[in-house]
Amino acid sequence: MKYAFYPGCVSRGGTPELYTSTMAIAGKLGIELEEIVGASCTGAGVLQEKGLKLGDTLNARTFAMAERLGLTTILNICSTCQGVMAQANQRLLADADYLAEINEELEPEGLEYTGRVVIKHLAWVIVEEVGLDALKALVTNPLPGLKAAPFYGCYILRPSSALGLDQNPGREQYLERIIEACGAEPVNFPGRLKCCGFPILLINERNSMKMVADHTISAKEHGADCMVTPCPLCHLNLDGQQPNAAGRAGRKIGVPILHLPQLIGLAMGFSPKELGMNQHIVSTKAMVEKASVRA
Amino acid sequence: MQANLRVSRYDPEAPEPSARMQDYQIEVPEHFTVLDALIQVREEEDPSLAMRCSCRASICGSCAMRVNGQARLACKTRLSAVAAEGEPVTIEPMGNQRVVKDLVVDLGLFWNKIRAVEPYLQPAGDEPEEEYIASDESMQNLITPMGCIMCGACVSDCTALEVDENFLGPAALAKAYRFVADPRDGASHERLQTLNEYGGVWDCTRCYMCVEVCPVGVAPMDRIMELRDSVMNEVGVTTPGARHVESFARSVARSGWLDETMLAVDSWGRFNIPKLLSQAPLGLRVLVRGKLPLPWPFHHKRAGAEFVGRIFKRWESRKQ
Numbered sequence: 001m002k003y004a005f006y007p008g009c010v011s012r013g014g015t016p017e018l019y020t021s022t023m024a025i026a027g028k029l030g031i032e033l034e035e036i037v038g039a040s041c042t043g044a045g046v047l048q049e050k051g052l053k054l055g056d057t058l059n060a061r062t063f064a065m066a067e068r069l070g071l072t073t074i075l076n077i078c079s080t081c082q083g084v085m086a087q088a089n090q091r092l093l094a095d096a097d098y099l100a101e102i103n104e105e106l107e108p109e110g111l112e113y114t115g116r117v118v119i120k121h122l123a124w125v126i127v128e129e130v131g132l133d134a135l136k137a138l139v140t141n142p143l144p145g146l147k148a149a150p151f152y153g154c155y156i157l158r159p160s161s162a163l164g165l166d167q168n169p170g171r172e173q174y175l176e177r178i179i180e181a182c183g184a185e186p187v188n189f190p191g192r193l194k195c196c197g198f199p200i201l202l203i204n205e206r207n208s209m210k211m212v213a214d215h216t217i218s219a220k221e222h223g224a225d226c227m228v229t230p231c232p233l234c235h236l237n238l239d240g241q242q243p244n245a246a247g248r249a250g251r252k253i254g255v256p257i258l259h260l261p262q263l264i265g266l267a268m269g270f271s272p273k274e275l276g277m278n279q280h281i282v283s284t285k286a287m288v289e290k291a292s293v294r295a
Numbered sequence: 296m297q298a299n300l301r302v303s304r305y306d307p308e309a310p311e312p313s314a315r316m317q318d319y320q321i322e323v324p325e326h327f328t329v330l331d332a333l334i335q336v337r338e339e340e341d342p343s344l345a346m347r348c349s350c351r352a353s354i355c356g357s358c359a360m361r362v363n364g365q366a367r368l369a370c371k372t373r374l375s376a377v378a379a380e381g382e383p384v385t386i387e388p389m390g391n392q393r394v395v396k397d398l399v400v401d402l403g404l405f406w407n408k409i410r411a412v413e414p415y416l417q418p419a420g421d422e423p424e425e426e427y428i429a430s431d432e433s434m435q436n437l438i439t440p441m442g443c444i445m446c447g448a449c450v451s452d453c454t455a456l457e458v459d460e461n462f463l464g465p466a467a468l469a470k471a472y473r474f475v476a477d478p479r480d481g482a483s484h485e486r487l488q489t490l491n492e493y494g495g496v497w498d499c500t501r502c503y504m505c506v507e508v509c510p511v512g513v514a515p516m517d518r519i520m521e522l523r524d525s526v527m528n529e530v531g532v533t534t535p536g537a538r539h540v541e542s543f544a545r546s547v548a549r550s551g552w553l554d555e556t557m558l559a560v561d562s563w564g565r566f567n568i569p570k571l572l573s574q575a576p577l578g579l580r581v582l583v584r585g586k587l588p589l590p591w592p593f594h595h596k597r598a599g600a601e602f603v604g605r606i607f608k609r610w611e612s613r614k615q
Contacts, residue, residue, distance in 0.1 A: 009552045009553035009555070010553075010555070012552070013553070013555045013586075013588035014555050014581075014586060014588055015586065016585070016586050017586070037598055038551070038597055038598035038599035038600075039551075039597075040547060040551045040552060040597065040600075040603045041547045041551070041552045041553045043547070044543075044553070045501050046539065046540055046543045046544075047540075047543060047544055047547065048520065049520045049523045049524060049540050050524060050527075050540060050544060051524065051610070051614065053610065054606070054607070054610045057606050057610065058547075058603065058606060061602070061603075061606070083503075105606055105609060108602065108605065109599065109602040154500075154501070154502040154503055154504075155503070157503075157507075158502070158503035158504065158506065158507045159503050159506050159507055160507060194454050194457075194502070194504075195454040195455075195500045195502035195504075197458075197500065199500050199501045199502075200455070200497075200498065200499075200500050202535055202539050202558070202559055202562035202563065203497050203498070203534075203535045203536040203539060203562065204459075204493075204497070204498050206459075207455060207458045207459045207462075207498065207500075210458040210459070211454070211458055211500075214457075214458065240577070240581070241577075243577075244577070278584070279584040279585060279586055280584070281580055281581070281584070
């Protein structure tokens with residue numbers, strides 16, 4: 001299965017271990033990735049504050065580039081990119097005149113978006129196209145006893161109409177299903193569908209850190225050894241800012257935050273180092289020992 | 296069908312008041328809503344169950360409550376749509392507000408925030424002899440915010456309010472938009488100045504929770520994003536939130552992708568030395584782990600960045 005791969009800005013910047021771990025597991029899963037070279041940022045909801053049409057034009061450019069590669073499914077590894085692209089695609093497909101206006105902006109680059117692109121996050125591709133049975137068959141190093149709390153990230157869940165959750169209600173449970181397929185135990189906790197606080201980290205740090213503390217402490221109190229997220233922006237806040245949040249909360253937290261492909265990679269037998277887990281801010285050592293994976 | 300309801304109960308007059316869950320199994324017709332089922336419980340099983348409801352037709356906004364963890368109008372939610380095989384339907388009072396009894400919350404916080412945005416027209420100049428005139432086109436974008444039924448569902452599930460009660464919240468900000476965007480209002484500039492402050496438009500996390508739970512399609516977050524653009528245009532780029540947007544746009548327009556490090560520096564303020572110094576330990580930790588994204592001028596351009604820059608230029612010239 002071949003996909004137009006959109007790595008997003010953050011897997012090429014602040015969380016390079018997401019890129020590394022995605023590449024590590026993709027081949028084993030039979031996922032062939034052709035990167036959309038030259039694709040721009042989706043806008044991440046921020047450029048959309050200046051105007052939806054600006055963001056939609058940038059995303060239509062990326063969709064047209066995927067079509068030029070002869071591919072119709074874009075594979076994302078970021079909840080935010082997934083949500084922003086899905087919303088842009090929904091608007092573009094809903095109004096032929098709007099799409100034509102936007103295509104005029106792409107014309108100087110020789111691009112045209114014809115509306116054939118489907119946008120899927122890696123988690124969706126694994127469950128809906130690779131299949132959980134196929135994933136289980138690739139698990140050589142199951143993670144029994146490891147309790148993992150899923151943390152989805154807003155944009156892979158909401159707005160549900162743009163993300164096809166009405167047609168695919170199971171998407172709200174895919175992380176749990178993948179965690180189970182890896183032989184680990186999913187932990188249910190109140191924050192799993194909430195905001196990590198990253199969008200306001202640079203705007204209202206106090207509120208952002210309260211969200212990090214609330215979610216990580218809650219996950220820990222519900223028994224989690226680690227949290228798992230399909231969103232690198234959530235990772236930046238929950239992992240990168242966890243010491244800051246812990247300091248403000250006046251207590252130790254120490255909950256490792258795994259990117260989704262890292263959890264899968266551990267179950268497939270990759271070493272933590274091969275998955276870039278040595279690049280985390282919060283140590284993954286105790287969790288790795290508990291999961292009995294090779295160091 | 297059999298309805299298995301797990302309802303949150305709270306009696307403030309109990310010797311030691313605390314919330315507890317109570318299960319009810321009742322037989323109901325297939326077409327019943329959650330509200331129909333609760334009313335049946337109250338009338339036939341347990342008259343002590345307290346809830347608010349009135350019109351039963353999604354108009355009055357009285358019966359907002361959390362069903363399976365998400366704020367909904369009980370009268371607009373079919374029981375069969377939320378009942379999973381073998382699982383009870385969980386019904387709790389709205390969040391972010393003080394519970395008075397069972398499913399009834401104190402709406403004081405909600406109304407205080409609505410009042411804080413001065414939800415009435417403040418026209419400038421002399422009163423016209425007859426009515427104020429507004430064109431059809433100028434009122435089109437007010438239709439959705441004017442549809443708000445004040446149910447409080449968005450306030451219940453707002454993730455920013457959950458951590459900071461000072462935030463105006465989605466309902467009040469959507470209401471503020473309704474007056475800022477009204478061509479008859481003469482106080483838009485002052486309103487936007489207020490909304491630019493702490494607790495205003497920049498404290499929204501853009502989590503889409505309010506968009507998801509609003510039962511009438513007001514999409515408060517989308518209105519907040521429009522207010523942010525108005526604030527930047529009318530009041531200026533004076534806050535970390537506004538600088539965040541401008542820096543983001545600058546880096547994507549220049550290189551095609553996000554300059555994460557410069558985004559942080561610009562948002563705090565390039566000359567905010569105490570803040571920049573305070574981030575040194577994190578910067579060092581990230582550097583040691585080999586993942587500090589190099590900022591401008593080392594942030595490389597992506598292939599075709601000139602075409603991205605062109606899209607920005609054309610968009611800006613059209614906007615002006």
